[in-house]
Amino acid sequence: MSEYEGAFDRMLKLAVVLNEDMNHGLTQLGLTQSRAHVLWELHHKGPTTQRVLADVIRVSARNITGLVDALVATGFVTRQPHPTDRRAVLVTLTEHGTKTADAMDREHQELARVLFSGMPAVQFDCFVEGLDKVLVELQDRVVASIP
Amino acid sequence: MSEYEGAFDRMLKLAVVLNEDMNHGLTQLGLTQSRAHVLWELHHKGPTTQRVLADVIRVSARNITGLVDALVATGFVTRQPHPTDRRAVLVTLTEHGTKTADAMDREHQELARVLFSGMPAVQFDCFVEGLDKVLVELQDRVVASIP
DNA sequence: TATTGTTATACTCTATAACTATA
DNA sequence: TATAGTTATAGAGTATAACAATA
Numbered sequence: 001m002s003e004y005e006g007a008f009d010r011m012l013k014l015a016v017v018l019n020e021d022m023n024h025g026l027t028q029l030g031l032t033q034s035r036a037h038v039l040w041e042l043h044h045k046g047p048t049t050q051r052v053l054a055d056v057i058r059v060s061a062r063n064i065t066g067l068v069d070a071l072v073a074t075g076f077v078t079r080q081p082h083p084t085d086r087r088a089v090l091v092t093l094t095e096h097g098t099k100t101a102d103a104m105d106r107e108h109q110e111l112a113r114v115l116f117s118g119m120p121a122v123q124f125d126c127f128v129e130g131l132d133k134v135l136v137e138l139q140d141r142v143v144a145s146i147p
Numbered sequence: 148m149s150e151y152e153g154a155f156d157r158m159l160k161l162a163v164v165l166n167e168d169m170n171h172g173l174t175q176l177g178l179t180q181s182r183a184h185v186l187w188e189l190h191h192k193g194p195t196t197q198r199v200l201a202d203v204i205r206v207s208a209r210n211i212t213g214l215v216d217a218l219v220a221t222g223f224v225t226r227q228p229h230p231t232d233r234r235a236v237l238v239t240l241t242e243h244g245t246k247t248a249d250a251m252d253r254e255h256q257e258l259a260r261v262l263f264s265g266m267p268a269v270q271f272d273c274f275v276e277g278l279d280k281v282l283v284e285l286q287d288r289v290v291a292s293i294p
Numbered sequence: 295t296a297t298t299g300t301t302a303t304a305c306t307c308t309a310t311a312a313c314t315a316t317a
Numbered sequence: 318t319a320t321a322g323t324t325a326t327a328g329a330g331t332a333t334a335a336c337a338a339t340a
Binding site for chain 2 (some may be wrong): 005006007008009010011012014017018019020021024030031059062091108109111112113114115116117118122123124125127128129130131132133134135137138139141142
Binding site (some may be wrong): 031033034059062063067070086088 | 306307308309310311313315316317
């Protein structure tokens, strides 16, 4: 049974290293993970209310207020009036915010390339297939254990 | 080039799900990730000074003071006098702390089993080999980019 | 003089609850 | 009455810097 543990530990280690690498990249860009998450959503959704951001990122409205405050202060986004609902604001990327999101996108692709280039096709396919199995297994397990 | 991206995104998603699952388990045990990390080191090293804990976990001495305060308050560890150095304290697992660390160990093994059982041997081997390659690649990349 | 740990201070992410303005 | 966002308050993790006691 314990033959699995080595692979599992490698997986955890990979997650840690990946996370450190990502944080390092974000720091270079003047971002934290949470703020980058907001930027990412805005990049994909376009101008968005804070309510929607809170829902998709799954944090409190209060927290979004703070994150948007920080992103405004550092020049990544602005708050624009909502055209039809005067209670709401539309959080909108500045030019700097857009450029930064593009840079994140490029780094994301670059990292994927660096990671998997040099892996032979057969092995790559096995790896991907294994990943899929693991994800399905784990999601089942999580769903079963969390409610 | 972009055939890699799907696999990479799966990997990131797996890391996220894994992290959520782990946090859920830790909450059940009355721990946070940072406190669990301290517990884990104590479990493997035995009674340890705060200075050493700060070094292995790579956080400030101030932070260790806070984490140990919290673990003392919640009954996982005690501070014992160091036998030869009166400046230092030995952070020591209580019985509850030891039992909790054992439980973490069991859950760790159980999760590995659940994840990989049902994966055919050939596929498992490919997966593990792929993981190794990826880890080596990524560590090279991180080492190259971080200094 | 160097080291261990604490106190002081500050920043980030997170939450709940009370409140304002608007729907 | 319900919703969008803010203010108030609190707790966790993180850091640096100044300081105490001890080596």
